[in-house]
Amino acid sequence: MPDTVAVILAGGEGRRMGGNKPLQHLGAERLIDIAISQVRGWNIEVAVAVRYAGQVPGIDVPEICDAEFEGPLAGLAAALRWAGSLRADYLLVVPCDTPGLPSDLPARLMAAAVAASAPSFARSMGGDHPECAIWPVTAAAQVEAFAAEGGRSLTGALERCGAIAADWSGETGDPFVNLNTQADIQRFRSGRP
Structure with missing residues (x-):
């Protein structure tokens, strides 16, 4: 696999969750510890994108503070800059609130990205998961331009960069179940999506 680093998006406020989502x-x-463990299982260097330094205490990976604008795109822009500073070719982005990510996520996203010469993102059960994506570090300028025009969504940035989906449809269950509320956590814990 080309030189790849990973960032876990953990800057969300978690209002529906009852507070700082990565610490739930x-x-x-904690959700953040589960996410870090998942990425380390792929043998990829990892950092965590946060809104402010110290937002996620007790982690042993670098924190990357979001860019100067709001929304999930801020975490991506900051992460692409970090990946560029490490001279990585690709950046894997995953959220902190999706504990069932498939073990083949990096390999399948990378295969799609290399084949398309563009970012790739996960798709499953008819839904797109723009927060689970591999980005060529060379896309940083396009992402920054999109943000400068007022863009804030990961989906919009993926569209701007001509991204392609890597599809997990047909798998048993949905490995991209996203936990947004305490009820979601309870359902996930009991094995109900």
């Missing part, structure tokens, strides 16, 4: 627990572990 799924059983004995």
Whole structure:
């Protein structure tokens, strides 16, 4: 796999969750710790994108503070700059609130990205998951331009860059279940999506 680093998006406020989402627990572990463990399982260098330094205490990976604008695109822009500073070719982006990510996520996203010479994102069960994507670091300028024009969404940035979907449809269950509320956590814990 080309030189790839990863960033976990963890800057959201988590209002529906009842507070700082990365610090919420799924059983004995915090969501952020589960996400870090997943990425480390892929043997990829990892950092966490946050709104402000110290937002996610107790982690042993670098924190990357969001860019000067709002929304999830801020985390992506800051992460692409970080990946560029490490001279990485690609950036894998995953959210902190999707604990069931498939083990083949990096390989399948990378295969799609290399084949298309563009970013790739996950799709499953008819839904797109723009927060689970691989970005060529060379897309940083396009992302920054999109943000400068007022763009804030990851979907919009993917469209701007001509991204392609890597499809997990047909898998058993949805590996991209996103936890946004305490009820979501309870359902996930009990095995109900």
